[in-house]
Amino acid sequence: MTDMPGTIEAEKSRDIRKRWLLSLPALLIILLASTGPLLIVLVYSFLTPGPYGDVQWLPSLEGWIGVVMEKDIFDGTFSLADAHVSIFMRSVMLSLATTVLTLLVGFPTAYFIATRPEKTRELWLFLITIPFWTNLLIRTFAILEIIRNEGLINGLMLKFGLISKPVQMLFTDGAILTGMVYVYLPLMVLPLYASMEKLDFRLVEAAYDLYATPFRVLRKIIFPLVKPGVIAGSILVFIPALGAYVTPSILGGGKNMMLGNLIELQFGQGRNWPLGAALSITLMLIVMAALLVYVRNAGSQGSRHG
Amino acid sequence: MAELNAVEIRQVSKIFGFGEFAFAAVDNTSVSIRQNEFFTLLGPSGCGKTTLLRLIAGFEYPTSGEIMLNGENIAAMPPFKRPINTVFQSYALFPHMTVAENIGFGLTMLGKPKQEIKDRVDDMLKLVRMEALAGRRTSQISGGQQQRVALARALAPQPKVLLLDEPLSALDYKLRKDMQIELKRLQAETGITFIFVTHDQEEALTMSDRIAVMSSGKILQVGNPREIYDAPADRFVADFIGETNFLKGRISSVTGGIADVDTPVAGRISATMPQDFHAEGEVTVVLRPEHATLCPPDRAVANQMTGTLENVVYFGTDTHYHVRLSDGETLFTLREQNKPLQSARFNQGDTVGIALEANAARVLRN
Numbered sequence: 001m002t003d004m005p006g007t008i009e010a011e012k013s014r015d016i017r018k019r020w021l022l023s024l025p026a027l028l029i030i031l032l033a034s035t036g037p038l039l040i041v042l043v044y045s046f047l048t049p050g051p052y053g054d055v056q057w058l059p060s061l062e063g064w065i066g067v068v069m070e071k072d073i074f075d076g077t078f079s080l081a082d083a084h085v086s087i088f089m090r091s092v093m094l095s096l097a098t099t100v101l102t103l104l105v106g107f108p109t110a111y112f113i114a115t116r117p118e119k120t121r122e123l124w125l126f127l128i129t130i131p132f133w134t135n136l137l138i139r140t141f142a143i144l145e146i147i148r149n150e151g152l153i154n155g156l157m158l159k160f161g162l163i164s165k166p167v168q169m170l171f172t173d174g175a176i177l178t179g180m181v182y183v184y185l186p187l188m189v190l191p192l193y194a195s196m197e198k199l200d201f202r203l204v205e206a207a208y209d210l211y212a213t214p215f216r217v218l219r220k221i222i223f224p225l226v227k228p229g230v231i232a233g234s235i236l237v238f239i240p241a242l243g244a245y246v247t248p249s250i251l252g253g254g255k256n257m258m259l260g261n262l263i264e265l266q267f268g269q270g271r272n273w274p275l276g277a278a279l280s281i282t283l284m285l286i287v288m289a290a291l292l293v294y295v296r297n298a299g300s301q302g303s304r305h306g
Numbered sequence: 307m308a309e310l311n312a313v314e315i316r317q318v319s320k321i322f323g324f325g326e327f328a329f330a331a332v333d334n335t336s337v338s339i340r341q342n343e344f345f346t347l348l349g350p351s352g353c354g355k356t357t358l359l360r361l362i363a364g365f366e367y368p369t370s371g372e373i374m375l376n377g378e379n380i381a382a383m384p385p386f387k388r389p390i391n392t393v394f395q396s397y398a399l400f401p402h403m404t405v406a407e408n409i410g411f412g413l414t415m416l417g418k419p420k421q422e423i424k425d426r427v428d429d430m431l432k433l434v435r436m437e438a439l440a441g442r443r444t445s446q447i448s449g450g451q452q453q454r455v456a457l458a459r460a461l462a463p464q465p466k467v468l469l470l471d472e473p474l475s476a477l478d479y480k481l482r483k484d485m486q487i488e489l490k491r492l493q494a495e496t497g498i499t500f501i502f503v504t505h506d507q508e509e510a511l512t513m514s515d516r517i518a519v520m521s522s523g524k525i526l527q528v529g530n531p532r533e534i535y536d537a538p539a540d541r542f543v544a545d546f547i548g549e550t551n552f553l554k555g556r557i558s559s560v561t562g563g564i565a566d567v568d569t570p571v572a573g574r575i576s577a578t579m580p581q582d583f584h585a586e587g588e589v590t591v592v593l594r595p596e597h598a599t600l601c602p603p604d605r606a607v608a609n610q611m612t613g614t615l616e617n618v619v620y621f622g623t624d625t626h627y628h629v630r631l632s633d634g635e636t637l638f639t640l641r642e643q644n645k646p647l648q649s650a651r652f653n654q655g656d657t658v659g660i661a662l663e664a665n666a667a668r669v670l671r672n
Contacts, residue, residue, distance in 0.1 A: 200396075200398070202394060202396055202398040203398050203400060203401075205365055205385075205394075205398065206392070206394060206398035206399075206400070207400075207411070207415075208364075208365070208384070208385040208386050209363060209364075209365075209385050209386070209390075209391055209392045209460075210386075210391065210411050210412035210415055210459070210460075210463065211386045211387075211412055211415040211416050211463065212386055212411075212415045213386055213415075216415060220411075221400060224402045225401070225402060
């Protein structure tokens with residue numbers, strides 16, 4: 001009976017239907033949680049802002065124009081929005097600096113953990129992940145407490161007579177950078193550790209044996225072999241750093257804004273949802289472009305060697 | 307002027323751990339390795355042979371003692387400054403480089419000119435017969451080929467001494483035999499001093515100019531393969547190198563280096579005394595399995611023993627017989643070469659006699 005072509009086809013189509021049914025939960029989640037909201041943001045960016053937030057369903061390009069241009073409220077002419085451009089620049093520069101600094105600090109940290117005896121490695125990893133359990137706000141306020149004018153560092157330096165009046169550290173780009181490096185460091189250490197743990201340290205010995213100095217062993221053997229970890233860590237740090245909101249808003253005050261704060265401003269006090277939506281998509285595009293350039297560069301270097 | 311030794315280990319100790327956990331992997335050991343010699347460190351796992359090799363390579367620093375390379379103390383020198391290269395047990399080839407890049411790595415690190423590196427890499431590829439695979443990744447070649455690349459990589463910088471840490475243990479039997487011959491050829495062609503670590507006594511006997519037998523961090527005997535096999539210094543060496551039968555007995559008289567030893571199982575045996583060795587009373591006599599043959603129990607031969615044949619093991623080239631001697635305790639092993647079309651002369655359970663060849667027995671130095 002089963003070799004009748006009709007039956008086989010019916011069986012096949014029922015099978016396909018069943019497969020669709022089974023994958024429905026996953027498809028729903030993807031649609032509702034990922035693609036759907038993105039589509040809403042995309043649509044909102046082409047609408048007109050409502051007077052008290054929200055949007056009016058009138059198509060408009062002003063949201064997108066507002067990303068880089070500024071409309072003069074008196075004569076209605078457009079000029080380059082210096083504030084926005086500088087916020088874009090600051091965001092990208094600070095995120096890059098955060099990535100580089102976490103890499104510089106995280107690399108030796110991960111190497112240290114990976115070279116410990118197997119039993120103690122878990123303890124070190126545990127210590128690295130502990131800050132994750134504390135609320136981000138609390139961690140950020142802790143940094144604020146340390147670097148503010150009446151804070152720990154200034155207090156100690158004043159007491160020992162190293163300075164005569166407090167050094168302004170809070171509300172600077174440096175403060176934001178410090179905060180972000182601290183917050184994102186585990187995101188760099190963990191993928192770095194994951195690839196260093198797989199590193200065969202006998203290769204390091206072999207390189208020492210073949211006249212490579214410690215620095216050259218690092219450059220010629222260790223670094224190329226843990227590159228996947230470096231790439232993963234950099235991506236994991238750079239992306240959230242670019243959209244960071246809490247850290248720059250607390251440590252940067254109102255004046256040293258990053259993209260995240262600018263977007264928040266448009267949805268909040270600015271009451272310009274289309275502009276906020278356009279800025280959000282711009283942020284996404286920057287991230288995608290950066291990723292593309294980075295992965296392509298790293299990838300082509302990798303294929304030349306390993 | 308006597309030629310300088312290539313490597314000289316002077317009272318070297320390496321102690322791992324502290325306090326009650328302290329453990330001497332190498333225990334106050336001294337040995338000299340001559341120029342252009344194929345020298346083997348032989349011993350069971352955990353005897354300290356690999357630690358001694360790592361001390362010479364510089365991966366470990368001795369707790370005490372001196373390591374001389376051509377008369378210069380290198381004990382505290384880091385590995386990248388020592389003109390010594392290593393072939394690792396795991397090969398440790400760099401996976402992100404090609405075969406040629408692997409071989410050229412040492413020369414690149416030494417800052418040699420590009421053309422010189424290229425020529426030398428080509429020479430090395432030819433030496434180990436790997437010309438066709440120069441551009442391959444190390445993951446794309448077989449175990450035997452990886453072995454050759456590891457050798458070429460270590461030989462390329464023309465080291466004063468080449469260290470080989472059980473390099474053949476991962477290869478199958480046939481390939482191992484081929485590589486043994488290959489290694490001897492390379493050593494002869496390059497004229498470099500080879501220090502070879504192995505736990506395989508057959509490998510040691512067939513390849514080495516001289517062998518050092520190690521146990522518990524100490525060197526028990528140094529000598530050429532024939533000395534080590536024929537005149538083992540003590541019970542450990544005799545037992546570790548080849549199969550050996552031990553018979554207890556009492557010396558009754560000694561004349562011209564030959565002792566008459568009365569044994570409970572075999573009567574009076576004449577056994578060679580080690581040089582400069584004097585003993586009276588209880589001694590142990592050693593007998594190699596191939597220096598005895600089975601015979602019918604009633605035939606009268608000098609040094610005859612009788613016993614029950616417990617086990618017959620066929621090995622292709624020869625057959626091993628295990629005989630329970632008349633005292634009921636000692637198990638005597640002997641080995642006979644198989645002749646064409648010859649079936650087993652004795653069967654399990656037979657009562658057999660054992661005839662010893664002349665000069666086969668040897669008194670063991672205690």
